[in-house]
Amino acid sequence: MDYRRTLLPLFLLYYTDAALKMTGPSTHRAMLGSDTQIPCKFTADKLPVDPKFFAVIWYYAKNSILSYDNTVMTTDPRYSINKHQALNGIADLIISNTSISDGGVYICSVTDSPFRMEQEVTVNIQAIPNITITNKLVTNNESVLQSVISGFYPVDIDIKWLRDGEILDKVIVENPQRDPDGTYHVRSSVTITPTEEDRERIFSCRVQHKSLTAPLQEDFQLVYGAIPLISIVSTKVQRNIKNTLICKATGFFPPQIKIMWYRNGKVLKNQFMEKPQEYGTGTYQVTSTLTITPTNDDQNQIFSCRVQHDSLQEPLREDFQLIYEETSMFLVILICSIVVALLIIAVVVSLCCWKHKHKRSENQSANITRGNHPEHSEQLLPPKKAELLDPEIGEIKVPELTEGELAELECKIYNYATLSYTVLWLQKLEDKLKFVKLNKAIKRDETSKDQNTYIATLTLSDVQMSDDGSEYICRVQCSDAWSIIERSTGPIRVKANQSANRTRRNGPEHLERLLSPNRAELPDPEFIEFILPKMIEGEPDTLKCEIRNLTKSHTVNWHQRLKKERKVLNRGSPVKRDETSTDQNTFIVTLDLPAVQMSDDGTEYVCEVEFPGALPPKKPAIKKPIRGSTGPLQVKVKQRAEISSENSKSQTSDLKQICKSDHETSEKHKEDQPQYNMASEKEDKGDKH
Structure with a gap:
């Protein structure tokens, strides 16, 4: 092969009328960023040519960039050639991802020994411009519309501004500026004085460039602004x-x-x-x-x-x-004097209140010491009612509820003492009473002058269509968990939302494995809801309590409360998993009620969960039991109950009882009235049930 190449120039001197001829165009157009194919076509006496005598070399700026002689060698991985087509008369140079620097004169040299031919091809790189309207805001005065035309090549460009197709004057086109990728950008503006008719007119920025087969135009309408x-x-x-x-x-x-x-x-x-x-x-x-x-x-x-x-x-x-501004010394002295005077008044008032309260406590202790005669009890009652104002619940503010969206309920509470009362939210749907413990808060009503007026809020993070017809109850209860006041929203209505998306997962587990005390540690048990009995006179019924996070180490008991008298109905009640719940840690505890009597009207049932060690002969429990109450239940006469069930749902009535805060009375009856609360607390030693 080296021998043939040495003799190649001698052969070319003798073969002026060669059989090898170049037939490709002398110019080529390529778009920026595209893959282009620079043409190099030839004819020969016989195609395909014999690869033993065939070679192709491409030159750019007088430097070899690609050669093909049985094998292909390039100076840039973007260059390539189709070897099969080259043997058949198409020796095009393929360039991928064309850039501005790829423009210029290329030479295609084809050798079919003993013949050799060359052809120059001029490559013109072009880039299509892009129009951006940078300002279309105008005022009632003379205003300037602005645009930026970018990303074009070559540099020559024509820009016009139009209003409803008519060319505008007062157009300014700045000198084009070169960008790092080799393209150009230019700024253009036009000055106008807007009129009322211009509000409905179409304004345009039109560009003509070599890379375009038709003018490029960006239409827009004016935006009327106001100067600050x-x-x-x-x-x-x-x-x-x-x-x-x-x-x-x-x-x-x-x-x-x-x-x-x-x-x-x-x-x-x-x-x-x-x-x-x-x-x-x-x-x-x-x-x-x-x-x-x-x-x-x-x-x-x-x-x-x-x-x-x-x-x-x-x-x-x-x-x-x-x-x-200079602060006068007199003003400073005056302010300090007022502050000192207010402090002295506050101290005097505090001492007077303390003495009055101490004297009143001594009088009450003396009355209790003299005995429990009814006359003494009647004398003691009026001062206690004068001391304590019972909390009152106002209307519950309910917003419009939409499926899948967030909503917030607000309950206004008057005469609320933060240390003596707690607020609970419950949801009642049909005969189920559910405790709502998440997304709730209570804060003082800043709009009220009364320091004891508070607002309890309940945030419903995801309203569901299943909530339609349910009631939300705001309950205020005393620290002994027996004296409660509550108010209901009444049945709520939920609007359907077609875009709401719901998911539900299933997967029942075995009760024995779920209740095993050896499984991974769970949070403390918590009450979910009560399934309330109908309480119809003369008929037996069943009360159900739904609890989460129970294990075998917990004990569930039932208590009954009627007219401040409490008795234990059942200890160690049986537990079974709630098969209707997707939560594998949710369980049902039931209490069978005998024939209901009218004397049971106002009865409350308490479901109690005791922690390990609460029953003898075990050690004392390390945590106080948690308890959930149904609230006072109403017994219905059978005929009235049937009529009521056919016509409408019964609504929760307000029950209001006085919360005893007197320390001496609470200590005296501590054994008879143990502290109940819906939240988990540590159990006091010596608490008897």
């Missing part, structure tokens, strides 16, 4: 203490705006801008604050509030100097 007005609310400050300066911008549109604070041209820290608020006239206003601690050095400095908005050709600025 700025004002400094106050420039008066005091030395060496924190002061707040306020800059206000009003009457602007659109709402996007930026406000910055400067001192002698330098940006200041500790500045905050609120969210723009709508005026009501279609414009907006916003306030920006600056917190500073002025010193003597700041007295002659220039402070500025600068506003940037799309309706402005340049930022709006308001300059000012600080005005120092």
Whole structure:
């Protein structure tokens, strides 16, 4: 092969009328970023040519970039050639991901020994422009529309502005600028004075370029804006203490705006801008604050509030100097004197209240010591009612409920003592009473002058259609868990939401394995709901309690409460898993009730869960039992109950009892009335059941 190449120039001198001829075009157009194929076509006496006598070399800028002589060698992995087509007269150079630098003159050299031919091909790289309207906001005065045309090549370009197809004058086109990828961008603008008719007209920016087969055009409509007005609310400050300066911008549109604070041209820290608020006239206003601690050095400095908005050709600025206010010594002395006087008055009032309360406690102790004669009891009752105001529940605020969305219920409570009462939320659906323990909060009503008025909130994070017709009950109970007051929302209504998505998982487990005390440690048990009996006179019934996180080490008991008398109905009640629940840790405890009597009206049933060691001869439990109450139940006469069940659902009635907070009375009856609460607590030693 080396021998043939040495003799190749001698053969070319003798074969002027060669059988090898080049037939490809001399120019080629390639788009930026695309894969292109630079043509090199030839004819020969016989195709395909014999590869033993065939070679192709491509040159760019007089340098070899690809050669084919049985094997292909390139200087750039983007270059390639189709060997099969090359033997059949198509020796095109393939370039992938074309860039601007790929433009220029290429030479294709084809050898079919003893013949050799060359052809030059000029490659023109082109890139299509992109139009971006950077400003279409105008005011009632002379305004400027702006655009940026980017990403085009070669540099020559023609830009026009139109209004309803008519070409506008006063057009400015800046000099094109080169980008790092070799393409160009250019800015263009047109000045107009908007009219009312222009609100409905179509404005356009039209571009003509070599890379386009037809003009490129971007249409838009004008956006009418309003220029902001700025004002400094106050420039008066005091030395060496924190002061707040306020800059206000009003009457602007659109709402996007930026406000910055400067001192002698330098940006200041500790500045905050609120969210723009709508005026009501279609414009907006916003306030920006600056917190500073002025010193003597700041007295002659220039402070500025600068506003940037799309309706402005340049930022709006308001300059000012600080005005120092000197605090008089007389004012300081006066303020200190008032503070001291208020402190003295507060101490005196506190001492008087303490003495009065101590004296009243001594009188009550003396009355209790004299005995429990009815006359003494009647004398004791009036002072206690005067001391304590019973809590009252106002209307429950219920928003519009939509399936799959968040909602918040609000229950206003008057005369609420945070240390003596707790608030619970319950959900009642048909005969099921469910305790709602998540997403609830209670806080003081800031809108009320009464310090003992609170608002209890319940957040429903995901309202379901299954909640439709249920009732939510706000219950206020005393610390002994027996005296309660509650109020119901009545049946609620849930609106369907077609986009709501629900998922449900199934998978029952064996009860023995679920109740095993050796399984992974679970949280403390918690009550989910009561399935209430119908309580119809003369008929037996069943009460069910649904509990989560039970194990074999827990004991479940039932208690009955009627007219402040309590008795144990059943200890160690049987437990079975709730097969209707997808939660594998949910269990059902039942209590069979004999024939219900009218004397059972007002009865409460308490389901109690004891922790390990609560029953003899085991050691005392390390935690106090948790208990859930049904609240007072109403016994129905059989005929009335049948009529009521056919016509409407019964609603929860308010039950209000006095919460005893007197310490001596609570200690005296401690053994007869153990402390009950819906939340888990530690059990006091010596508590008898």
